[in-house]
Amino acid sequence: MPSGQRETNVSIPLTPTRSDLYWRRIFNKYDKDNDGKISYVELKGIIESREYDHDLPDNVVDKIMGLADRDNSGYLDFPEFVEMMHHPDLKAVFGHFVARYVHSIIPHRNPVDTTGRWPGFNAVSTSDGDGTYEEEYSCWPPAICMIIISLVEIVLFVYDAVHGNTDANGPIAKLFIYNPHRRNEAWRFLTYMLVHVGVVHLLVNLLVQLFLGVPLEMVHRWWRVVLVYLAGVAAGSLATSLTDPKVYLAGASGGVYALIAAHIATIIMNWAEMEFAIIQLLVFLLLAAVDVGTAVYDRYWRHATQNIGYVAHLAGAVAGLLVGIGVLRNLEKRKWEKRLWWAAVVIYFSLMIAGILANIFWTDRFLATTP
Template identity: 25%
Template sequence: MSGRDLERGAAKGPRGGGYNQAAAYYAGGGRGDSESQWTSWLVPVIVVANVAVFIAAMYVNNCPRNNLGFEGGCVAGFLGRFSFQPLKENPLFGPSSSTLLKMGGLKWDNVVNGNQGWRLITCMWLHAGVIHLLANMLSLVFIGIRLEQQFGFVKVGAIYLISGFGGSVLSSLFIQNNISVGASGAVFGLLGAMLSELLTNWTIYTNKAAALFTLLFIVAINLAVGILPHVDNFAHIGGFLTGFLLGFILLIRPQFGWVERRAKSKHMGYQYVLLLIALVLLIAGFVVGLIMLFRGENANDHCSWCHYLSCVPTSRWKCTN
């Protein structure tokens, strides 16, 4: 993408698998119960919606008519108005910056000074290109379907949407000169919810240590990839933290205790404590974040080193805000 854009790129896990290995290991080998599963339909609908929005963005983009003169012609010209911008402008096979902004991409100035707060939500349905879209949707399928089968569409849908919103808020606080798009904040939220669900429902899992290590390793790899330039790691971090807190609130399960020599399903005291702490932190985080955002504050002024969380300069690239 051009220097003005930030993709909320899906990061990669071991051997390029991204979030997938964590989802497969965690969901398949954990619990010792045999409860029935929900039918997953929401996650496929979200995938279809994202693909439809991308097709609509390419229709609006209309590269043959609106190419601004970047070196090279439209890519895949046989697609007509659905052809991609020149690779020097967008190497991810997608639309232009102006199209992404027109369709609802996240930009600080439009949100704060243009009173367009709706961009905090619309940006999570846009993608910078085919590569970006495929990476996020594959990750969503591997993580989201399993979670929806276990917890139902209401809880998973809430985590997805609220996490995406949380990622947008944190991104806007730290990145104020670029356009940011992508669903990976929401996908990272599901990954965060997987981690907190494992912790709050600890006693009903087998292979606890292995599952926890696997999840932490995948989280670390995904966030580490986010320090590359032109990847909005603040959206990843914001989505992950939001989903992590929501997992303690929405994904709590009854545990098993012994009452008069009989196993009885019940919630444990520590689960309620974690739920209360997570709820307070979540509300406080959104209140503080939104107040700072709409007052036009730059979070980098309060944290001089935080910009390294999204990009670390090296001899091969430089970081700009």
């Protein structure tokens, strides 16, 4: 062993793996002055910064340096940092922090093999991904955007209910609903999402958009989720106006289905970084299949007449998938993902421009609905 090199009980492969690159990215994030080492001052600054308050507990700086700085140099180099994150004796010090990383990056079911590689670092792994995506979940900044949208929908519904109208006939509903006889009032192509027909309609949309939207916000931040949500709402009304030009439209279903498809988009773009990508993808595909199957059954077998805007659902889902690929975070970009990104952007804008132009210039389609 060359002089000056410290022996550790962890062997690092010579060929960098995805997990090696992940730890290097974390290390570089903490190395604020880019000198290749993390000093006590830097570590203290990280903990005191609100940006990193979800990464390291506030009471472990001294113990970190005491236990991890094996050569008493006053800083952590990269091997010390990686060893620190995996050392079993430090689990009690870091608590949930190290447990989270070890669980997602190094699955406990894979012991260290005879080659000295770290569990989960082998070329072939039993896990779908390395868990990097799961580590991006953060409560700061707080995910409140979908909560705010939901509260606005509740307040407006209650306002109409106080005036004795819960079936989209109140003063708010009349102003915001998509009304085919008032297509020139362009805001209705978006504001119909604030109008709901009955309590059940409202509650279903609220529950789904909160359960799907908040997790997306925690990883991708509020503005990306809002873009996806509004893209689904707009696509839903544009598509419905063209396919069913006499139909009124109310509810946030276009945005809700955009959120469902956005989860599929982020699974596709972050497949290798997700620990259980295949399971998540199957769940969302099952939800979509159930909805499509129900629509086909109701129309062609039951011949039922319903007020459910399945076209808005479908258009919202398509928009959510395309916009999700375009704006949601892609943790590790690959060549095929870049091509997919460009394809999604081109297809989305082509569809939206075509829909807008058709709504403006295809006057024969809307003659019967002209006020």
